[in-house]
Amino acid sequence: MYSRHRFPGEIISYCVWLYYTFPLSYRDSEKMMLYRGIEVTYETIREWCQKFGQQYANQVRRKRSYVTDKWHLDEMVVTIKRQQYYLWRAVDSEGNVLDVLLQRHRDTEAAKRFFRKLLKKQGFVPHVMVNDKLKSYEAAKKQVMPSVEHRQHKGLNNRAENSHQSTRVRERRMRRFKSPGQAQRFLSAFDPIRRHFHPRQHQLSAKHYRKQLRQRFKDWREITDVKIAA
Template structure:
């Protein structure tokens, strides 16, 4: 843009990201190849305006982020909502689900994906645990998220785009 004598401010670029970031992320999500059949699910807490929220994340065996959801609870109802969102967006079910030992996953899986294998083990879920690291780094550089809606909007676009640029 500088070669063409177009002057841009940081605010202009921020507005472009708000307007076109999610559209770009959705296109990348639709164009990616078929993801793996082994899903790693994990949740991590975020502090947003002094209140604890939970970031639920699903990753396949190759490390591709399938979906995320920011919620205020970490119970069976929240896990069911996350499973429904995952299945709606991907239109297929996994062969194996790997989680930590949170009981909400088992209860929600029995109702939504009862025929799938479910492995609960702390050490097997490292793929999902490691996928939280770029989010934590980004959260620190942004000086935390301001609202759950802002966190959901940013992270749902940030996941697919960062996977695209860092294979």
């Protein structure tokens, strides 16, 4: 995986982990590595994130034990170069981000496109779909997922709406996304990696939280093909 790279996998995977797990810039990551005595430029860290971020995220998804059959869907406005886009997002009842898709519209065709992408990636049809009262969802559901139970109520969809918060934090930290393609690439890797290292701490005792994090660190080392030195 890391052949022809000057730095070993431990350093590469660590930099990718820093960037996607915490609200850091590439330059912040460069400083943190320099503090540890490792000289690597922020341009190199950016290249590592672009090359390995999605690979790692795909493996993180495969490590998920299961995806529930109750899906929450929502969309948020993203402004890129003064143009308004909509980021469509789906999460399951456990808060796992299932997929994201950036589109110019939030009409029925956009909803259908997102549904098809979501179903293709997950490989099964949910039992229940929850969203706000945007009419595009109902129209698209009748054509793409007619058998799914549909619940439309703003108060029921806090799980999907809350899932947008980390995206807003990174959007501000990055001083907005630079292009639709860059936003889609970043978020496709960001959501799975960040979620992997942010279990629901408020629902766990300190002991179980640390235990879960240790297991996720172990999973990360397997995903990134990094071994701890004895």
